[in-house]
Amino acid sequence: xxxxxxxxxxxxxxxxxxxxxxxxxxxxxxxxxxxxxxxxxxxxxxxxxxxxxxxxxxxxxxxxxxxxxxxxxxxxxxxxxxxxxxxxxxxxxxxxxxxxxxxxxxxxxxxxxxxxxxxxxxxxxxxxxxxxxxxxxxxxxxxxxxxxxxxxxxxxxxxxxxxxxxxxxxxxxxxxxxxxxxxxxxxxxxxxxxxxxxxxxxxxxxxxxxxxxxxxxxxxxxxxxxxxxxxxxxxxxxxxxxxxx
Amino acid sequence: xxxxxxxxxxxxxxxxxxxxxxxxxxxxxxxxxxxxxxxxxxxxxxxxxxxxxxxxxxxxxxxxxxxxxxxxxxxxxxxxxxxxxxxxxxxxxxxxxxxxxxxxxxxxxxxxxxxxxxxxxxxxxxxxxxxxxxxxxxxxxxxxxxxxxxxxxxxxxxxxxxxxxxxxxxxxxxxxxxxxxxxxxxxxxxxxxxxxxxxxxxxxxxxxxxxxxxxxxxxxxxxxxxxxxxxxxxxxxxxxxxxxx
DNA sequence: TGAACTTCGTAAACACCGTTCACTGAGATC
DNA sequence: GATCTCAGTGAACGGTGTTTACGAAGTTCA
Numbered sequence: 001x002x003x004x005x006x007x008x009x010x011x012x013x014x015x016x017x018x019x020x021x022x023x024x025x026x027x028x029x030x031x032x033x034x035x036x037x038x039x040x041x042x043x044x045x046x047x048x049x050x051x052x053x054x055x056x057x058x059x060x061x062x063x064x065x066x067x068x069x070x071x072x073x074x075x076x077x078x079x080x081x082x083x084x085x086x087x088x089x090x091x092x093x094x095x096x097x098x099x100x101x102x103x104x105x106x107x108x109x110x111x112x113x114x115x116x117x118x119x120x121x122x123x124x125x126x127x128x129x130x131x132x133x134x135x136x137x138x139x140x141x142x143x144x145x146x147x148x149x150x151x152x153x154x155x156x157x158x159x160x161x162x163x164x165x166x167x168x169x170x171x172x173x174x175x176x177x178x179x180x181x182x183x184x185x186x187x188x189x190x191x192x193x194x195x196x197x198x199x200x201x202x203x204x205x206x207x208x209x210x211x212x213x214x215x216x217x218x219x220x221x222x223x224x225x226x227x228x229x230x231x232x233x234x235x236x237x238x239x240x241x242x243x244x245x
Numbered sequence: 246x247x248x249x250x251x252x253x254x255x256x257x258x259x260x261x262x263x264x265x266x267x268x269x270x271x272x273x274x275x276x277x278x279x280x281x282x283x284x285x286x287x288x289x290x291x292x293x294x295x296x297x298x299x300x301x302x303x304x305x306x307x308x309x310x311x312x313x314x315x316x317x318x319x320x321x322x323x324x325x326x327x328x329x330x331x332x333x334x335x336x337x338x339x340x341x342x343x344x345x346x347x348x349x350x351x352x353x354x355x356x357x358x359x360x361x362x363x364x365x366x367x368x369x370x371x372x373x374x375x376x377x378x379x380x381x382x383x384x385x386x387x388x389x390x391x392x393x394x395x396x397x398x399x400x401x402x403x404x405x406x407x408x409x410x411x412x413x414x415x416x417x418x419x420x421x422x423x424x425x426x427x428x429x430x431x432x433x434x435x436x437x438x439x440x441x442x443x444x445x446x447x448x449x450x451x452x453x454x455x456x457x458x459x460x461x462x463x464x465x466x467x468x469x470x471x472x473x474x475x476x477x478x479x480x481x482x483x484x485x486x487x488x489x490x
Numbered sequence: 491t492g493a494a495c496t497t498c499g500t501a502a503a504c505a506c507c508g509t510t511c512a513c514t515g516a517g518a519t520c
Numbered sequence: 521g522a523t524c525t526c527a528g529t530g531a532a533c534g535g536t537g538t539t540t541a542c543g544a545a546g547t548t549c550a
Contacts, residue, residue, distance in 0.1 A: 005517080005518070006517065006518090007516090007517055007518070007525090007526080007527080010517095010527085011526095011527080014527085030362070030364065030365050031365070032365070035506085035507060035508080036507080036508065036509090037506075037507065037508080038506095038507095045527090045528065045529090046528070046529060046530075047507090047508075047509085048508095048509075048510080048511090048528075048529075048530085049527065049528045049529075051509075051510090052526075052527055052528075053527095056508080056509080057507095057508065057509095107362045108362065111360065111361075111362050111365075114461065114463055115356065115360040115457065115461055116356075116461060117275070117352045117353065117356055117460065117461060118461070118462050119275065120275050120276070120277070120356075137465065140465065141465070159477060159480075159481050160477070161477070162473035162474060162476070162477045163473075164469075164470055164473045165468070165473055165474055165477075167469065168466060168467065168468050168469055171466060171467070172465065172466035175466065201464070201465065201466075201474075202451075202478065204458075204464075204465055205451055205454040205455050205458060205478070206447075206450055206451055206454055207454075208454050208457070208458055208463070209450040209451055209452075209453050209454020209455070209457070210450050210454070212360065212453070212454070212457055213449075213450060213453055215362065216359065216360055216361060216362060216363070217363045218359055218453070219446070219449075220382065220385065220386070220417065220446065220449055221413060221416060221417035221420065221446075222413065222416070223410070223413050224409075224412065224413055225409055228407035228408075228409045228410055229407060229410055229446075231407070232404060232405070232406070232407050232410075233447065233450070235404075236404050250546080250547070251546070251547090252496090252497070252498080252545090252546055252547070255498085255546095256497090256498080259498090280535085280536065280537085281536080281537065281538090282535075282536065282537085283536095290498095290499065290500090291499070291500060291501080292536090292537080292538085293499075293500075293501090293537095293538075293539080293540090294498070294499045294500075296538075296539090297497075297498055297499075298498095301537080301538080302536095302537065302538095491550105492549105492550095493548100493549090493550085494547100494548080494549085494550100495546105495547080495548075495549095496545100496546080496547070496548090497544100497545085497546075497547090498543105498544090498545080498546090499542105499543090499544085499545100500541100500542080500543080500544100501540100501541095501542085501543105502539105502540085502541090502542105503538105503539085503540080503541105504537105504538085504539080504540105505536100505537095505538090506535100506536075506537080506538105507534100507535070507536060507537100508533105508534095508535080508536100509532100509533085509534095509535105510531105510532085510533085511530100511531090511532085512529100512530095512531095513528105513529080513530090513531105514527105514528085514529075514530105515526100515527095515528090515529100516525100516526090516527090516528105517524105517525080517526085517527095518523100518524080518525070518526095519522105519523080519524075519525090520521105520522090520523080520524095
């Protein structure tokens with residue numbers, strides 16, 4: 001049954017335990033509390049043993065961030081699972097609300113993954129070009145892809161796309177179209193105008209901006225219940241894409 | 246001439262030196278490098294001496310964040326100084342571009358002030374209700390105030406303001422109107438519809454969102470030169486307020 | 491002027507931290 | 521069964537925040 005040798009099984013198990021403890025410390029006492037010695041103590045081993053698994057504390061934090069992205073993706077996938085696969089607007093709502101809910105429930109993880117300067121949490125290897133975390137990026141792109149496939153000609157927003165962004169947006173458009181294609185949905189490459197790609201990017205700016213401001217408490221005034229504001233923003237974003245709701 | 250006693254002068258001097266060294270460490274080597282011992286070493290004193298000035302390292306970081314806000318405000322004020330006082334659109338551009346420029350040039354400071362969870366960088370005393378940092382908030386509010394005063398009936402955006410936000414927005418409206426009044430500009434209290442207050446808030450979401458994404462490198466695709474995108478966003482924000490540029 | 495008081499800074503100590511290194515002992519391999 | 525691999529250990533180094541008792545200088549006031 002088990003292909004792996006005994007040693008390999010134990011190693012994999014320990015590796016999972018390390019990350020689980022690291023996560024627990026991050027959640028309960030913040031990033032600074034994720035210390036090698038504390039993790040080792042909790043696992044009943046000594047700190048130098050962790051160097052058999054990670055090059056350094058920074059390396060561990062990097063991989064922890066990957067784990068967090070994966071878990072976030074799993075959570076968002078679960079949100080999507082209960083939604084009719086043809087109701088794309090509902091899918092967008094679900095993913096965006098799920099992202100906000102997760103961020104508010106896991107502020108430390110959010111800060112680590114989405115608000116770390118690139119030198120404190122060294123960006124992944126250069127081949128890893130999907131930023132925003134591997135798995136989370138996947139979810140985001142998939143939903144954006146479904147949005148495109150189902151709603152082939154989103155109302156182009158009134159704004160003009162700066163010419164100097166054309167090349168970058170073209171590249172992103174290709175990624176989006178590839179994502180749609182990878183889901184098995186046939187799509188006309190001509191269906192996605194650059195204005196729509198630009199609008200998707202601007203939507204991410206607003207989604208991220210709202211969530212981060214809420215998590216970090218940096219709105220310019222005290223807001224009793226920010227949820228209606230978030231929902232209103234989502235409604236506006238979707239309306240600009242032609243979803244009258 | 247000097248009212249203060251010798252001891253008081255020395256104390257004030259040391260306090261400035263401490264913060265200056267702390268800032269230097271933050272800029273050059275990141276938040277974790279802001280160490281009591283490193284600061285003391287640089288100043289030629291011992292670490293426990295710092296406890297005569299700050300309750301703890303956390304307390305020092307809090308006050309450092311205040312300093313940073315003040316400096317940011319000074320920088321933005323300088324940007325504003327060279328702009329015609331009746332060209333409000335140019336003032337908005339200047340403040341927003343200045344904010345982005347500062348954030349990109351000082352990522353560590355930006356992360357400390359604008360992307361710290363409230364428990365790692367304990368929020369100021371409860372009487373300090375202007376969030377977003379004392380001085381920076383002032384600048385932001387002042388420019389928003391001038392915007393209102395000069396352009397008394399901004400085109401109300403198409404969105405409906407959620408009813409549950411009315412109370413909070415009313416409070417923010419009063420702050421904005423008070424800020425305008427404090428600048429000596431007479432303004433009709435009826436001149437600022439809630440939709441405009443709401444739009445200002447949404448503009449902050451977008452401004453902050455773009456800048457933070459850029460500082461943290463979390464745009465969904467690599468962007469060669471993000472500046473045109475930022476400017477385009479500003480243009481759109483101002484257009485929605487009735488500035489056709 | 492000199493005693494009393496306040497305040498800044500020190501040295502020593504404590505309990506942590508990341509990281510390196512030589513070493514042991516158990517699993518894997520042949 | 522000998523050999524090799526490798527997870528884990530214990531000791532050590534230099535770093536950290538923080539507390540404590542203490543000295544020395546500035547300030548105040550009789």
